[in-house]
Amino acid sequence: MKRLKRVLALTLAAVMLFTLGGCKKKTPEEVLEAATKKMSKVKSADISGNIKMKMSSTSSTSSSLEMNMGLKMKATDMTSEDMKMDMDLTMGIAGQDMVIKAYYADGYYYMNYSGQKQKQKMDFTAMQKQMESSTGQFDMSVDNYKDLKMEKKDDNYIISFKFKEKALNDYINKMMGQMNSTGAAGSSTNYADQVKFDSMSGTMTVNKDSEITAQKINMVVSSKEDTKLKIKMIVDVKYNSIGKDVKVTLPDDLDTYKEAPATTAAPSTTTAQ
Incomplete structure (x- = not known):
């Protein structure tokens, strides 16, 4: 009987150890790291989102400017260098709406802005940076985050x-360079020297398969040069499918786009080049 009790006790202990080990609670760092690894291997993307920005001044001549940018992108x-991409950007600034269509194929970046069709030879690395800027992407290395909290x-x-x-x-620097109507995303301007956070x-929403399905960023910055100028920005992105x-849809007339000088920097999508 004593021997049976010892066997049962050892069996129960082994079961409890296995159960507790299998139900170990994941930390936000572990979930984030797994998601980063998983997303770095994704070969196709279907992304939709919205970027809202409001610039306001509390000076004697109080004023504000709002900008909304909706985006849809498939890649x-x-x-690999065989990447293909089509992207629609809808921008609203000061009551005016603009629609920009952009494509990437065969080492060229194409842009159709108000009927102005231009193409620019661009290497694969530069195009990746352009996509990151356009979709408000952030370097997801765990080392870049702090105060991580998580709920199920x-x-x-x-x-x-x-x-x-x-x-x-x-x-x-990435976001302000992209959204500055007079500058390119690859500009050497250091916007971080001009603002304080x-x-x-x-x-960030991560599903059970370690895939990031949504991400939202809220940011408020003030100008260092003009302490009465404040910028509020909300980046809201969803990752579909x-x-x-x-399926990437490219127009049939890409060969009619006028070629601009080649560059290794990503061009701005806010102005025709």
Whole structure:
């Protein structure tokens, strides 16, 4: 009987050890790192989102300017030079709407802005940077985040976070360079020297397969040169059909686009080049 009790006790202990080990609670760092690895291998993308920005001044001549940018982008073969992409950008600035259509194929970046059709030879690395800027992407290395918190909702993990200072500087240069109507995303202007961060945080949704399905970033910055100027920005992006086949639609008249000088920097999508 004593021997049977010992056997039962050992069996129960082994079962409990296995159960507790199998139910180990994941940390936000572990979930984020797994998602980063998984997303880095994704070869196709179907992304939709919206970027809202409001610039306001509390000076004696108080004024404000709002800009909304909606985007839809599909891309295939994202990890190789065979990548193809089609993207629609709808921009609203000061009551005026603009529609920009952009494409990438065979080493060329194409843009149709108000009927002005131009193409520019662009290498694969530069095009990847252009896509990151246009969709508000952020370097997802775990080292760039702080104050990570996580909750489970249905089968998803919702991670809230803040960015470290260096990551903030990199991000503001990317986003402000993209949204500045007179500058290119590859501009040498250091926008981080011109602004200070009042707040910057975000949330990320990761599904059970370690795929990021949504990301939202809230940012408030003030001008260092004019302390009464403030910029509020919200970047809200969704990742659709992750890991599934994506169809990129290219127009039939790409050969009619006028060629502009080649560059290794990503051109601005806010103005025709």
